[in-house]
Amino acid sequence: ILSELDDLANIERVASAITEVLRLPFNLANELAYVSASLGITIYPDDTTDTDSLIRNADQAMYLAKDSGRNRFSYFTKSMQEKALYRQHLLNDLHFALEEQQFELYYQPIVDLSTGEIIKAEALIRWHHPVRGLVSPVEFIPLAEESGIIVEIGNWVFKEAARQAVLYQQKIARPLQISINKSPIQFHMASDHIDWSEYLEEINLSGESIVIEITEGLLMNKGSHIDQQLVAFHKLGMQIAVDDFGTGYSSLSYLSKFDIDYLKIDQSFVQNLTASSDELSLCEAIIVMAHKLGLKVIAEGIETEQQKQLLNNAGCDFGQGYLFAKPLPAKEFEKLLI
Ligand code: C2E
Ligand code: CA
Ligand code: CA
Numbered sequence: 001i002l003s004e005l006d007d008l009a010n011i012e013r014v015a016s017a018i019t020e021v022l023r024l025p026f027n028l029a030n031e032l033a034y035v036s037a038s039l040g041i042t043i044y045p046d047d048t049t050d051t052d053s054l055i056r057n058a059d060q061a062m063y064l065a066k067d068s069g070r071n072r073f074s075y076f077t078k079s080m081q082e083k084a085l086y087r088q089h090l091l092n093d094l095h096f097a098l099e100e101q102q103f104e105l106y107y108q109p110i111v112d113l114s115t116g117e118i119i120k121a122e123a124l125i126r127w128h129h130p131v132r133g134l135v136s137p138v139e140f141i142p143l144a145e146e147s148g149i150i151v152e153i154g155n156w157v158f159k160e161a162a163r164q165a166v167l168y169q170q171k172i173a174r175p176l177q178i179s180i181n182k183s184p185i186q187f188h189m190a191s192d193h194i195d196w197s198e199y200l201e202e203i204n205l206s207g208e209s210i211v212i213e214i215t216e217g218l219l220m221n222k223g224s225h226i227d228q229q230l231v232a233f234h235k236l237g238m239q240i241a242v243d244d245f246g247t248g249y250s251s252l253s254y255l256s257k258f259d260i261d262y263l264k265i266d267q268s269f270v271q272n273l274t275a276s277s278d279e280l281s282l283c284e285a286i287i288v289m290a291h292k293l294g295l296k297v298i299a300e301g302i303e304t305e306q307q308k309q310l311l312n313n314a315g316c317d318f319g320q321g322y323l324f325a326k327p328l329p330a331k332e333f334e335k336l337l338i
Contacts, residue, residue: 008043015039015073023071038065039073047076060084091143093129098152102128105160106327109336110179110298110320113312118336120177120211122320123161124327125153145185154186158196158210164330165209172337179211179241184218187229197236207237211262214240216248219258227258234259241298246286255293262318263290267301270321273310284314291315 002014018037025032040062042048047057057076065074097103103125110120127135144150157180165178200207212233218226219242230240241262242255246269265286272279283299290297299311302321311319325336 011041011043012073015041019071019073036071038062038070040065040076041073042076057081087143090132090135090140091147094140094143094147094149097127097129098149098156100130102130103153103156104128104329105157105164106329107164107178107333108320108327109325109333110318111324113299113308113316113319118176118324119318120179121333122179122181122213122327123157123164124181125157141183145183148185148189150183150185151189154182155195157181159199162200162203162205162210166203166205167330168334168337169209171334175209176337177209177211177239179213181213181243184215184221187214187218187226188221200236207233208239210238211241212238213243213264215243216245216254219254220249220251230258230260244300246282252289255289255295260295262296262298264298264300264320265316267321270299270301270307270311271303273307275310280310280314283311283316287315 002011005011018039022035022037025034027033040058040060042054042057042061044054048054060080061074061076064080065072068074105123106126107121107123109118110122111117112119125137125141127137127140129135141150144153161178161180165176168176168178197207200210233240239261240259241264242260243264244266245263247266263286265283269279269283269286273283274280287297296317298318298320299307299316300320302308302311302319302323304323307321308319308323325333328336
């Protein structure tokens with residue numbers, strides 16, 4: 001607490017001095033130990049006047065300092081408070097979204113790059129918020145994960161996608177795989193694939209119609225018996241894809257340790273893809289490596305004909321992106337199939 005502040009510039013001087021001092025190594029039993037400090041700053045009475053809110057403000061500002069790389073200080077701002085409030089409201093509303101049937105699945109085609117035929121579709125969740133309109137999964141999935149609601153949402157996604165797969169296959173009389181995103185939290189919190197297999201039986205859908213997209217991070221995680229859960233999916237005939245490949249971890253050993261069917265090359269590689277770009281070399285290397293390991297490759301975020309050509313020439317198996325179609329409501333997607 002800095003009392004009787006007549007010049008706000010003094011705050012920075014003190015905050016810098018604290019972080020500087022704490023950054024120096026400590027001598028602990030003849031070992032050098034390092035710590036860093038993250039400071040959050042709020043100002044009375046400008047920001048708020050009661051003690052609880054002051055502490056909450058400072059706490060939020062401290063998290064911003066941490067998120068910006070630690071060993072620094074941040075001021076509390078109005079927009080931080082608004083963001084925190086917005087998240088709080090969204091989280092409250094999320095609790096009712098399922099029973100109020102505010103979720104919908106959109107479908108984005110995944111095509112065979114050599115023939116252009118739609119072989120699969122990725123199911124992507126959309127939230128029709130009664131007041132805010134369409135809320136992006138990028139905003140609410142992290143909240144759903146933090147609060148654990150993702151388990152229920154994930155089960156709904158699975159059932160909805162499976163139900164839709166049956167309808168599509170009846171319409172087109174050929175197999176179409178639907179891939180769904182499964183959050184690591186779902187793997188850690190519940191062994192819910194038992195219900196999933198029952199549901200497949202109930203609607204008479206073969207597991208082969210479902211691909212589960214997981215993140216690299218999940219495979220680096222010890223415990224929760226991830227390998228057994230993946231094996232259980234395979235036993236049901238489902239396949240496994242590693243999403244956003246190439247962005248997360250440098251350890252590749254997990255690729256041979258786990259039974260995986262597809263790598264999805266992350267959009268960031270595809271976006272900057274031009275002939276003789278580094279990204280092209282990376283994509284080519286990923287594709288060769290995947291094929292040697294017996295995996296197929298799906299490139300995400302294809303927006304131009306040139307990107308498609310380069311990936312096809314590099315031997316990439318499947319493609320997904322706005323060039324083919326944006327994610328579409330189930331009925332619209334159906335029109336692409338016939
Ligand atoms: P993701 O799994 O990597 O999904 C691909 C995202 O890229 C989708 O965003 C899709 O609309 C977008 N996209 C597809 N093609 C292109 C393209 O050509 N250019 C660009 N710029 N973007 C493209 P979306 O639908 O907003 O989903 C964002 C993320 O939210 C997903 O990333 C996924 O991580 C998560 N998500 C979506 N649905 C679910 C779900 O049912 N469960 C879980 N756990 N996560 C989901
Ligand atoms: Ca995905
Ligand atoms: Ca992805």
